[in-house]
Amino acid sequence: MKNLKKIFILLLSLAMVFSLAACSGGSDEGGADDNGGTPDSGTSDDGNTPDDGSGENEGTSGADSHLVSTEFVTQSGANQDGQVDNVVIAMSSTSVNVGPFAPNSPGSVGKSALYGKLFFQPYSGAPIEECIPWLASGYEQIDEVTYRVTLYDYITDSKGNQITADDVIWSGQTSLEIGQFVDYGAGVESVEKEDDYTLVFHMTNTAPNLFASIVCNGNFCIVDQEWYEGASDEERSTDPATTSSYTVAEFVSGSRAVLEARDDYWQTDDALNEGILPAYQNVKTVTYTAITEASMRVIALQNGEVDISPISSTDLGNFYDTATGENLDGWTVLRPAPTYVQAIFPNMSDQSIVGQNLDLRKAIFHALDAEAIMMAAGESTATSILLNAFGNPLYQGYQTVWDEGDYWEYDPALASEYLASAGFEPGEVTVRLLTSSGLYSDSVRSVIISQLNAVGINVENISVEQALFSTYKNDKTVWDLMMDLKGSATGHIANLYSYNFDAANYAEGQDGVNFWNDQGVYDLIDKVNDDPSDANIQEFEQYLRDNAAIMGLYGNSVINVAQDGVTEFGYNGMLEPAACVYADDYVSAGD
Amino acid sequence: MLRFIGRRLLQMIPILLVVAVIIFTLMELVPGDPVRIMLGDFATEAQVEEERERLGLNRPFLERFWEFIKGAVQLDFGVSYITKTSVSDELIERFPRTLKLALLSICVSALFGIPIGILCAIKANKLPDRIALVLTLLCNSMPSFWLALLLVLLFSVNLNWLPSGGIGGAQYYVLPVISSSIGSIAGIARQTRASMLEVIRADYVTTAKSKGLSQKAVILKHALGNALIPIITVIGGQFSFLMGGTTIVESVYSFPGLGLYIISGINNRDYPIVRGGVLYIAFTFSFIMLLIDIIYAFVDPRIRSQYSGKKKKKSKEAEAAA
Numbered sequence: 001m002k003n004l005k006k007i008f009i010l011l012l013s014l015a016m017v018f019s020l021a022a023c024s025g026g027s028d029e030g031g032a033d034d035n036g037g038t039p040d041s042g043t044s045d046d047g048n049t050p051d052d053g054s055g056e057n058e059g060t061s062g063a064d065s066h067l068v069s070t071e072f073v074t075q076s077g078a079n080q081d082g083q084v085d086n087v088v089i090a091m092s093s094t095s096v097n098v099g100p101f102a103p104n105s106p107g108s109v110g111k112s113a114l115y116g117k118l119f120f121q122p123y124s125g126a127p128i129e130e131c132i133p134w135l136a137s138g139y140e141q142i143d144e145v146t147y148r149v150t151l152y153d154y155i156t157d158s159k160g161n162q163i164t165a166d167d168v169i170w171s172g173q174t175s176l177e178i179g180q181f182v183d184y185g186a187g188v189e190s191v192e193k194e195d196d197y198t199l200v201f202h203m204t205n206t207a208p209n210l211f212a213s214i215v216c217n218g219n220f221c222i223v224d225q226e227w228y229e230g231a232s233d234e235e236r237s238t239d240p241a242t243t244s245s246y247t248v249a250e251f252v253s254g255s256r257a258v259l260e261a262r263d264d265y266w267q268t269d270d271a272l273n274e275g276i277l278p279a280y281q282n283v284k285t286v287t288y289t290a291i292t293e294a295s296m297r298v299i300a301l302q303n304g305e306v307d308i309s310p311i312s313s314t315d316l317g318n319f320y321d322t323a324t325g326e327n328l329d330g331w332t333v334l335r336p337a338p339t340y341v342q343a344i345f346p347n348m349s350d351q352s353i354v355g356q357n358l359d360l361r362k363a364i365f366h367a368l369d370a371e372a373i374m375m376a377a378g379e380s381t382a383t384s385i386l387l388n389a390f391g392n393p394l395y396q397g398y399q400t401v402w403d404e405g406d407y408w409e410y411d412p413a414l415a416s417e418y419l420a421s422a423g424f425e426p427g428e429v430t431v432r433l434l435t436s437s438g439l440y441s442d443s444v445r446s447v448i449i450s451q452l453n454a455v456g457i458n459v460e461n462i463s464v465e466q467a468l469f470s471t472y473k474n475d476k477t478v479w480d481l482m483m484d485l486k487g488s489a490t491g492h493i494a495n496l497y498s499y500n501f502d503a504a505n506y507a508e509g510q511d512g513v514n515f516w517n518d519q520g521v522y523d524l525i526d527k528v529n530d531d532p533s534d535a536n537i538q539e540f541e542q543y544l545r546d547n548a549a550i551m552g553l554y555g556n557s558v559i560n561v562a563q564d565g566v567t568e569f570g571y572n573g574m575l576e577p578a579a580c581v582y583a584d585d586y587v588s589a590g591d
Numbered sequence: 592m593l594r595f596i597g598r599r600l601l602q603m604i605p606i607l608l609v610v611a612v613i614i615f616t617l618m619e620l621v622p623g624d625p626v627r628i629m630l631g632d633f634a635t636e637a638q639v640e641e642e643r644e645r646l647g648l649n650r651p652f653l654e655r656f657w658e659f660i661k662g663a664v665q666l667d668f669g670v671s672y673i674t675k676t677s678v679s680d681e682l683i684e685r686f687p688r689t690l691k692l693a694l695l696s697i698c699v700s701a702l703f704g705i706p707i708g709i710l711c712a713i714k715a716n717k718l719p720d721r722i723a724l725v726l727t728l729l730c731n732s733m734p735s736f737w738l739a740l741l742l743v744l745l746f747s748v749n750l751n752w753l754p755s756g757g758i759g760g761a762q763y764y765v766l767p768v769i770s771s772s773i774g775s776i777a778g779i780a781r782q783t784r785a786s787m788l789e790v791i792r793a794d795y796v797t798t799a800k801s802k803g804l805s806q807k808a809v810i811l812k813h814a815l816g817n818a819l820i821p822i823i824t825v826i827g828g829q830f831s832f833l834m835g836g837t838t839i840v841e842s843v844y845s846f847p848g849l850g851l852y853i854i855s856g857i858n859n860r861d862y863p864i865v866r867g868g869v870l871y872i873a874f875t876f877s878f879i880m881l882l883i884d885i886i887y888a889f890v891d892p893r894i895r896s897q898y899s900g901k902k903k904k905k906s907k908e909a910e911a912a913a
Contacts, residue, residue: 253684254847291845467623
């Protein structure tokens with residue numbers, strides 16, 4: 001028995017030594033010594049970031065971007081002399097896909113570097129006047145909803161096919177039909193070909209930025225119809241004919257894709273490439289490698305196995321000192337301007353106790369501390385901003401006046417008063433909180449639940465995985481409160497309003513994102529879309545507040561980290577590896 | 592033997608059919624709309640309906656099931672809703688990786704597990720046996736994701752000897768193989784010990800010893816051969832499990848195997864991936880079990896004689912009747 005005890009002690013000691021040996025020093029080594037590599041752009045999205053379905057165009061820096069810390073990046077990148085041989089970019093999904101009609105997801109790599117669009121948006125949500133012609137040589141607005149677009153007549157793909165107006169029309173329609181470009185169906189009435197290099201777009205409405213959001217959209221990948229229809233599935237997904245500045249050199253399903261700069265890129269006039277980040281070729285080959293686990297991406301960075309990687313906000317401390325606001329030695333951190341809107345939605349239908357009681361909704365909103373929820377999500381002022389309205393300060397149309405007043409001030413006493421006036425004693429009412437376990441941690445749910453409990457509102461926690469969440473949130477009988485994130489496809493706040501509250505965008509009887517069937521809000525949507533003036537936007541926001549129909553919490557975005565030889569990120573709302581700037585002596589992780 | 596193999600192969604057909612029915616029905620019942628996931632929040636209901644129509648999700652259950660069965664017979668499991676790539680192609684591409692990982696892991700497990708088990712049996716209730724028992728218990732109890740992370744931190748981050756993930760040369764397999772093998776080594780060692788202990792006490796082993804045979808000869812020639820059946824069963828089970836994809840290990844090491852593929856399909860409600868993947872697992876499991884039965888026959892003459900015995904018995908009966 002004594003021997004057995006000794007053996008146990010010995011084994012446990014060995015296990016502890018092994019664990020400590022494995023765990024020690026992990027954060028100090030790695031990257032700093034091994035960097036030298038050059039990061040190239042890379043991965044676009046982290047797995048837990050919101051996807052508004054708009055591809056590259058969500059969010060945007062608008063007229064009022066001064067409200068965001070100047071340290072946040074909205075656009076950057078440059079064309080540099082010389083090429084770095086190779087950079088390795090981590091991505092969070094194993095569904096690696098280089099096809100033109102793959103969904104915009106973390107696994108869909110280098111879509112902008114592979115497939116040209118008609119115009120390039122220098123920052124998310126830029127109006128068409130600021131967009132740079134790419135495959136298009138220019139445009140002309142004929143009337144409020146009609147635009148004539150001309151194409152260069154010398155566009156060829158990587159297999160030598162000529163791109164014409166027919167290919168553009170076919171590409172947009174195919175992307176729509178295949179289910180990857182729903183905005184195209186909603187925003188484009190029709191497209192006509194005037195001649196081989198001229199098209200006329202008829203838009204469905206006059207919503208602000210609509211035309212730009214279509215012709216610059218990341219899902220509007222233009223390819224040659226004849227090639228696509230003649231290619232096998234394998235060729236489409238591993239060796240596509242590309243119209244942008246890179247082509248696919250190697251593809252390993254589920255693991256990596258290597259993009260190689262095209263020597264025969266059709267646009268040889270540097271002046272016409274100026275500002276189009278995906279047309280830059282600062283790197284000869286870009287390797288996208290799948291690393292699904294967030295912690296493993298951090299390790300890969302620290303170990304010098306990748307040059308650039310998206311990280312979660314909770315890992316930021318490994319690379320960035322939030323107290324001083326400086327990168328830690330060995331790292332360059334891209335903190336993009338937060339483009340998403342995290343919000344609490346009350347179920348406004350007659351199926352919910354919350355929807356039937358305005359004072360109860362007010363009690364809930366005053367009981368919630370947005371800052372505490374933001375911190376619980378692992379965010380900080382280095383990565384996020386607190387919202388003062390249902391909208392992001394980056395969006396065009398955002399009203400600075402909102403930042404001067406109170407917005408659902410955290411006030412438990414006032415919340416208790418509203419609860420009483422709602423007709424409930426503390427502990428008498430229970431609300432069902434729906435959240436996605438993939439998007440939000442238990443800490444976020446715990447904070448919300450404890451804050452509501454503190455004022456006497458019981459909470460039934462419905463935390464489900466993302467797929468189920470997508471289903472439940474469209475079911476008015478399942479939840480009373482929902483936390484979700486939203487974005488604006490056009491970068492204009494009017495778009496945020498339309499997509500969330502216009503019944504036309506939802507199932508019959510659903511009436512908006514939170515089942516709010518209200519003629520007042522429908523009229524205001526029309527009003528804002530027809531005339532997105534300050535007065536109309538403020539009126540809409542005020543209506544939301546008067547009805548306690550939604551509570552904006554905080555805005556955030558995806559953070560990327562690079563080895564410190566990356567001196568500047570190529571970024572326009574998406575990370576562009578080919579437009580990052582690298583130190584002269586940069587040694588890539590791939591070398 | 593050939594008749595036995597043929598019969599077993601035929602038996603696989605109803606098994607796979609039942610699996611197909613179950614998985615197809617289950618995916619129908621699981622809440623979660625693949626089209627909503629695919630199109631995102633901002634797709635209108637009309638667009639969602641249109642996509643459902645395009646994918647054929649609006650058609651009656653039986654019609655879709657029949658389409659699925661027809662496709663499966665031709666090894667065509669359809670196209671992924673999310674990635675738009677052929678599920679069959681993806682399974683075929685990932686299969687060699689998973690096979691390689693599983694084979695390496697099971698070989699390592701057997702190479703270490705069986706000798707450890709034999710040693711424990713020979714030294715039963717002595718110090719080496721107790722140490723080995725505790726170690727195997729420890730190995731069995733360690734969560735594989737935890738072990739995988741520790742291995743990465745030690746060999747990849749601190750020592751910088753091995754890559755932390757991905758696929759490529761042999762070095763990319765080392766950590767996944769160790770992570771997958773540790774639990775199996777423990778299982779095989781414990782099973783080997785138990786089987787060997789039973790056999791070692793048998794009369795024929797005592798006889799062999801009394802005849803003056805060396806311990807090595809007694810153990811390897813007389814004892815081990817007779818103890819192999821349950822060990823092979825355990826190895827077969829472990830191998831089947833590994834062939835189904837070691838999801839956690841694959842996830843930690845970003846190893847693009849079948850397990851990760853199927854899990855991504857489940858998360859996205861990507862029905863073609865899940866159906867194709869589950870059918871593949873069912874087939875692989877059945878096939879490995881068949882292989883194990885065949886190996887039994889090679890290892891144990893008694894079983895071999897059963898396979899051929901019926902034939903002989905029938906011919907004898909026929910002769911008698913004549």
